[in-house]
Amino acid sequence: MSAIAEVSPASPESLRSSNWELWAGGVLLTCIVVLAVFGPAIAVHDARFVDLDHRFVPPFSPGFALGTDQLGRDLVARILRGLRWSFATALCATLLASVIGTALGLLAARSRSLLGKTIRQMTALAQSFPVFVLAISLVAVVGNGFLAVASILGLVTWPVFCRIVQAEAQSLFAREYVIAAEMLRMSALRLYVRHILPGLVASLSVVVPFHFADMLIAESALSFLGIGAPLGAATWGNMLQESRSYLLTAPWLMLVPAAAVVSLVISANLLGDGLRRRLA
Amino acid sequence: MSRMALAGLRWLRELFLLILGTTTALFFLLRLTGDPAVVLGGADATEAQIQAIRAEYGLDRGLAVQYASYIVSLARLDFGRSLADGTPALAKALTAFPASLLLAGLAMLAALICAIPLGVWLGARRAGVARTMVRWLVFILQGFPGFVVALLLVQLFAIELTWLPALGYAGPATWILPTVSVASFLAPKLTRMIEANVSGALDSPYVRTARAIGASDREVLWHHALPNALLGVASLVGAQFVFIVTGLVIIETLFAWPGIGWLLVQSTTNLDFPVVQAITLVTVTTVFLVNTLIEFAQYRLDPRLRRHGPVAIGSHA
Numbered sequence: 061m062s063a064i065a066e067v068s069p070a071s072p073e074s075l076r077s078s079n080w081e082l083w084a085g086g087v088l089l090t091c092i093v094v095l096a097v098f099g100p101a102i103a104v105h106d107a108r109f110v111d112l113d114h115r116f117v118p119p120f121s122p123g124f125a126l127g128t129d130q131l132g133r134d135l136v137a138r139i140l141r142g143l144r145w146s147f148a149t150a151l152c153a154t155l156l157a158s159v160i161g162t163a164l165g166l167l168a169a170r171s172r173s174l175l176g177k178t179i180r181q182m183t184a185l186a187q188s189f190p191v192f193v194l195a196i197s198l199v200a201v202v203g204n205g206f207l208a209v210a211s212i213l214g215l216v217t218w219p220v221f222c223r224i225v226q227a228e229a230q231s232l233f234a235r236e237y238v239i240a241a242e243m244l245r246m247s248a249l250r251l252y253v254r255h256i257l258p259g260l261v262a263s264l265s266v267v268v269p270f271h272f273a274d275m276l277i278a279e280s281a282l283s284f285l286g287i288g289a290p291l292g293a294a295t296w297g298n299m300l301q302e303s304r305s306y307l308l309t310a311p312w313l314m315l316v317p318a319a320a321v322v323s324l325v326i327s328a329n330l331l332g333d334g335l336r337r338r339l340a
Numbered sequence: 341m342s343r344m345a346l347a348g349l350r351w352l353r354e355l356f357l358l359i360l361g362t363t364t365a366l367f368f369l370l371r372l373t374g375d376p377a378v379v380l381g382g383a384d385a386t387e388a389q390i391q392a393i394r395a396e397y398g399l400d401r402g403l404a405v406q407y408a409s410y411i412v413s414l415a416r417l418d419f420g421r422s423l424a425d426g427t428p429a430l431a432k433a434l435t436a437f438p439a440s441l442l443l444a445g446l447a448m449l450a451a452l453i454c455a456i457p458l459g460v461w462l463g464a465r466r467a468g469v470a471r472t473m474v475r476w477l478v479f480i481l482q483g484f485p486g487f488v489v490a491l492l493l494v495q496l497f498a499i500e501l502t503w504l505p506a507l508g509y510a511g512p513a514t515w516i517l518p519t520v521s522v523a524s525f526l527a528p529k530l531t532r533m534i535e536a537n538v539s540g541a542l543d544s545p546y547v548r549t550a551r552a553i554g555a556s557d558r559e560v561l562w563h564h565a566l567p568n569a570l571l572g573v574a575s576l577v578g579a580q581f582v583f584i585v586t587g588l589v590i591i592e593t594l595f596a597w598p599g600i601g602w603l604l605v606q607s608t609t610n611l612d613f614p615v616v617q618a619i620t621l622v623t624v625t626t627v628f629l630v631n632t633l634i635e636f637a638q639y640r641l642d643p644r645l646r647r648h649g650p651v652a653i654g655s656h657a
Contacts, residue, residue: 181354185361190585191586194365194620197620200608281486284487285605287608300487307495326483329482
């Protein structure tokens with residue numbers, strides 16, 4: 061299974077540092093969410109406003125804290141707009157993957173039918189499957205846009221959750237209290253809601269931040285390749301792609317979105333590491 | 341039937357299911373999401389041209405018939421012709437293959453050269469300032485997506501310092517930046533896994549026994565912990581190969597490296613579906629073959645596997 065299973069017992073030192081990681085990741089992500097929700101509203105300039113008098117303004121200039129791009133568009137506004145896009149796509153993809161993965165994982169943990177077997181086979185194969193290649197082919201077929209990218213990323217990555225839920229649920233079904241509940245003829249629905257799902261929360265909440273980070277990278281990579289987001293939209297991948305023509309004259313066009321991607325990924329990883337130490 | 345033959349049959353069935361599943365999914369998604377004839381014809385095709393395309397590709401037949409004929413032609417390794425230049429799609433995918441293999445091999449090598457010593461050092465060393473700093477460095481590096489690393493490398497080494505070419509595929513000088521970029525995908529992850537393996541091995545009962553008998557720290561590390569921890573690295577390499585493929589797609593496009601990933605993005609943007617299908621199948625099969633080879637190598641190297649059947653040593657994500 062994932063590294064969750066093999067964390068050394070928490071020493072006082074690692075407990076302290078785990079709290080620190082958890083808090084740092086949580087606070088950073090909360091700030092980022094606030095920025096994503098309210099950012100475009102409080103930004104001084106509009107993300108699409110073309111101002112040819114102020115092209116290639118370097119960062120830290122009055123009026124343009126992060127500078128402007130080749131069309132004079134404000135980078136602060138564009139970064140915030142891109143944040144909203146990336147965050148929403150990655151979050152929807154993660155939620156979709158976790159819901160499908162959990163449902164199918166629960167099914168695979170118990171079912172002896174052909175369906176259960178098929179799911180188990182699929183999750184086993186998916187471990188060695190180049191998911192990103194499939195995502196690219198699917199985007200080519202389905203077309204780009206928010207819904208397409210989020211659902212494709214969710215639909216191709218659910219085996220990650222399925223594998224974990226399946227292993228975890230199998231061990232839960234062997235516990236005494238679950239066996240006792242089954243003997244008392246507790247209804248299946250009640251059994252799942254009261255005993256199985258709560259037992260899955262810990263491992264799922266560790267996987268979610270890491271998966272979110274992966275989805276974020278995948279989303280920005282797709283739009284960097286020009287097949288995720290609509291062309292010209294203010295997304296980090298698009299900004300990085302456009303910046304390549306101006307690396308010599310205006311390196312901040314690349315550095316600003318790069319820093320944005322990296323800080324969001326690191327925040328999510330911090331939260332994941334903190335949760336892992338705390339819960340596992 | 342011998343166990344080996346049975347395992348071989350099971351392996352063949354898995355490969356078959358994998359290929360069948362992938363192709364079926366691609367086929368139906370392509371048909372569900374729109375009329376391929378319209379896509380193939382392009383934006384300015386007339387109704388007559390679209391009809392001609394329908395007839396030529398057999399799109400005027402029923403879906404089940406189309407699917408059957410598609411599977412039959414796949415069985416003959418016929419992926420159709422590239423819509424861009426009319427060459428057979430599979431041949432096009434295979435021509436791009438060696439360049440990708442070179443990049444993947446170089447990147448894997450570079451990642452292992454960095455990750456093994458670093459991971460062993462981190463896993464064997466007790467807590468200290470240097471160790472904490474290196475761990476933080478690895479953690480931060482893990483937050484850098486490969487294409488961001490690539491852009492930063494190009495900015496620094498190709499644009500500011502002008503030491504290395506920014507793109508292309510012409511001799512070792514052009515290999516350095518793509519290799520480092522793909523390796524940066526893997527090295528932090530591998531380092532953390534190797535660290536966990538080594539420190540896990542050092543905590544295990546047999547190492548405690550060796551210590552109790554009187555083995556020195558150095559002996560314990562080199563003769564007892566390392567061989568066992570590094571056995572697990574083989575399975576890590578297998579698990580990471582998928583990430584290499586992902587890395588190839590992005591990094592090859594960024595550096596105009598004429599491999600499979602670059603071709604995939606090219607064909608995707610040109611809506612060249614036969615080539616996309618051929619590449620997807622070639623990649624899926626390659627990843628599957630590499631994983632099989634690694635599993636087999638492990639089976640040969642690790643006597644425990646032969647007795648108890650395959651168990652996942654350190655096969656964590």
